[in-house]
Amino acid sequence: MSEDTLVSVENLKKHYTSTKTLPDRLFRRTSPPIKAVDGVSFEITAGKTLGLVGESGCGKSTTGETILALRSPTGGTVKFDGKKIGDLSDTEVKNFRRRTGMVFQDPFASLNPRMTAGQIIREPLSVHDVGTQDEQRDRSKSLLKRVGLSADQYDRYPHEFSGGQQQRIAIARALAVEPDFLVLDEPVSALDVSVQAQILNLLADLQTDFGLAYLFIAHDLSVVRYVSDRVAVMYLGNIAEIGPTEAIFERPQHPYTKALLESVPRARLSESDREITTLEDDVPSPRNPPSGCRFRTRCPVVIPPTDIDIDQTAYREVMDLRERIEAGTLTATDVDSTTSNTADAGTPSQQSMTANSVWPGEISSSLHGDNAVAVKTARAELRDGNRQAAIETLRDRFETVCEHDRPEHSNKTHHSAACHLRH
Template identity: 55%
Template structure:
């Protein structure tokens, strides 16, 4: 064992597109295309990227809600991708997920009490009485009144429903929780409440999170390390603080620059605006997938795909996939001087 809770190794998730008269495979969506990273016990790894970058697919592939088309997902050293049904069920006690939309991810016809007890029932944990008591404790823990037990999801607001989803996901005291855009559907004042709850639960229970979101400010707030994804690949991976203070990939730089900052005195003339749209994952560009929008792109970028490797002159563990990562480093220094 390497001391990692989860090791994701060169995972691929390619979805076939069938069509035509014979319904043959006519194209492929390269949703996740060779992603590797690891998660240590108790830490939070953030995954950030724009729509279509494969971040949600990655989360679902790790949990094996999709069967990966390549690579390995090692949880405590065992490959989830190769597990049989029974073994998988056993390990899913330790890996849980929180979804984005608390309106759709809770069964509307079940009471909140039943929803929260479901993990116990599925995994045959405890007696009926114990389950009830435990579910009530969980409700209290996530900040809901005990009276919620006999009510239905539609009686609750978005933020409260997300709390119900969180209660369900922590019921079995998992070692890893995949949070897939857990706060993006919530109002600003509710978002901070839920983020605080997640941080608090992690401190108390020591589980690891994979926190997937499109909002870099939110991801940075909860993560120890962050992976930036673009078109199915990780383009940069670094400690949260390093990623923000010294981004090495031109995409990360542009992403940080594009975030509107709640400070009207910010100088907007230095703001980078990326041209064009994200290319389709059905037909990614050759070489570096970001080259079509990159201001540093050269011919080399079209021919040779950059690998995710140690960034030059950076902290240990700071990885970047760019042929010109060193140049960007200089560009940053240049900017700091002026």
């Protein structure tokens, strides 16, 4: 941890145990916890911005709320200005609340409709007992002006403002008690594009003027690039890649980061006909995240076992097939019993076959030799009702390092990707 580190997050976890349904209680079932955040580590330097980016549901907002102690962590530590949040005394907690704040995505929902703009901005000053009533009023008016509104708008209600103006009020409220650190949770994604740039410029100006540190949460990569000094890419409760903004955007190392960047539309005509690798399938459930690397079920370059010869397309298809059998979405009734089902003899070249003859409608590429035999054997086992044997047959042949070893970050302070291809 460097001297300038303001926020230090180490192996932070936030798991949710779901309420039991009636069938759960009747059958005494316990459902696994939802691992919204599962071992996240990073640091935020005073006066700088860390962008936290990822698809919806990856745990970004939960991370921000847990750092601010709005949710209690399941594990790990958060230190603010060198002090562990969980160990703070009541007085220190109050001081922590005063030095931190949050701006939410939907400004209208975050403002009390029965309070005027002035009352909303004054509220934190009253809570923290800062200044006299007159001083609080003066400060609120000056904050209104500082965020680009007018002191004359002090007595207006939230519904009388536009979305961009409402977000300015929310920012003024967050600044009222002169914090050092703000969590900005998708602060511009609910606003018109024309207003987004104004709010981003305002946030940048305020950061310069007040020396604020930001955790800027967003799913929009271009916004994150614009505002961040460093970027952390989050996937299913983990940090996939972290590093300086330029390194992340110019030299991405993690396959997930590369896929996210590939999906960003480009304005340059020279790039308009480029091949785009889109991420297929949805993010898996955080209740049952994949073992090993969380990204392995969608990774376009998942690593095959070193001792088998198979191309990436065929390997991806076999992996998908296994996942479907394990999840119970591919069953004996889905297997076409009219095709050959024996893992019988023959030379490797005789065993070479298109997978369509082995697993109708499921694999389109060619498999050869022992790879084809393994798939064919698993098919017969599934068709005969022996699902577990089919899973074991495919696992024995095709299990990958990406599946049984969770990749770790090799460099905590510079540019690092949690991927076995990096080691």
